[in-house]
Amino acid sequence: MGDAFDKEFPLTDIVSISDFSRSSIEFVLQQADLMEKTPREKKLGLLKGKVVASLFFEPSTRTRLSFETAAHNLGASVVGFADAATSSTKKGETLSDTIRMVSGYADLIVLRHFIEGAAKRAAEISHCNVINAGDGSNQHPTQTLLDLYTIQKEFGKIDGLSICFLGDLKYGRTVHGLAYALAMFKKIKLYLVAPEVLKMPKAIVEEVGDRIEIVQGEKLEEFLPELDVLYSTRIQKERFLDLLEYERVKSVYVLDKKLLESTKESFRIMHPLPRIDEIHPELDATNAALYFKQAANGIPVREALLDILSRRGKA
Amino acid sequence: MSSIGVKGVYVTPVQNGTALDHLNPGTSLKVLEVLKIKNARIGVAMNVESKKMGLKDIVFIEGVELSPEETEKIAFIGKGGTLNLIKNSVVVKKQELNYPQIASGIFKCLNPCCITNKELLETKFHIVSTSPLKAKCHYCEARMDENEITASIK
DSSP, X not given: OHHHHHHHOXXXXXXXXXXXXXXXXXXXXXXXXXXXXXXXXXXXXTTTTOEEEEXXXXXXXXXXXXXXXXXXXXXXXXXXXXXXXXXXXXXXXOHHHHHHHHTTTOSEEEEEESSBTHHHHHHHHOSSEEEEEEETTSOOHHHHHHHHHHHHHHHSOSTXXXXXXXXXXXXXXXXXXXXXXXXXXXXXXXXXXXXXXXXXXXXXXXXXXXXXXXXXXXXXXXXXXXXXXXXXXXXXXXXXXXXXXXXXXXXXXXXXXXXXXXXXTTOEEEOOSOOSSSBOGGGTTSTXXXXXXXXXXXHHHHHHHHHHHHHHOOO | OOOOSOTTOOXXXXXXXXXXXXXXXXXXXXXXXXXTOOSSOEEEEEEEEETTTEEEEEEEEETOOOOHHHHHHHHXXXXXXXXXXXXXXXXXXXXXXXXXXXXXXXXXXXXXXXXXGTSSOOOEEEEEEETTEEEEETTTOOEEEHHHHHHHBO
């Protein structure tokens, strides 16, 4: 990839979407598109002889499986664990020590951890490249990149779209990361629809509000005809100290076929999954349902990231 | 001679050491608290008249020269104040107290889930705005405002 590679993708670790520029995001999306178009047998040699350590200290279905599938698709060997209880963490080992040790075994580390800032710390001390697969409520940059890839693929562009985030905007790290990423694009109109108790944090609204137009509200209906993308999120029960409060808001926004009556033909629904009841299954077979394609897009995006970092090296 | 002080305020002048002048009124005790200086002769003048500020605090510390780390730390309490280094009763260096761009090991992260509160690791913050003061944790990206920062200084 030569000089263009260094210029367009200066990162040696994928820690936070804030580390990206628009051009480095676009570079990943282009590489993901290439991966998707390349037959599997031609990709098998890309990470041949490399070892990817998949360290999941927290439960995950899509992220772990898609990372491990992506690594296998590129010919890498995968080691690691899906449950911290089976690692030395159970014996009291610190994350820093685990990373120092694993970075001596592997060529690349994929890390999910419940401690916020874990990936940043791991990237500082690891001899090999680190990819953040989610650190607590903080960052999940590969989810943000696959969300952007999904939008780009579906609409042929990201600039100029009207996008609505719906549901838990307070605790949902996917919408936080995506808000920062969308702020790097042009003429985005971002609607933030949430119950009062789950509104997007003020600090994020202030930071991205300088660069893109933001409209906040509690009622989805009035914005529907203008939307290109509705990004729905799960109301996370585990975040509520007061379960009565959770019961009040848990089913405030349930999307069903009636919703499509007032939307554009090109309107699409995204969701990071898992969903509980916020999207009725009757929508699954409609053109608007983009969420399963979105989950599938995790593969080419993660293949692209593994390939880019393995070529980039750590130095 | 050192020219630090205010008419009518009786504090033994510093012969060799440090005088922190133009501190916001009421902040001098917090400055001393975070400096944790022991076994030094310390003089404090609080809420004294100042042409520049209306009221100000002054701290005199005999026999102590602040390190760059200590100077950065007290800037988060006394920004805009003046650090005077005094030798043989003469001010040999004046320095305005300013925030560093990166604050390392100065204050704790407010986020209990941050790795700096879980492992033995020095905190690190990027100062993203100076007016109003806002800092972002290098690790967990938590944002902290001026009140939170002042209350978290170690």
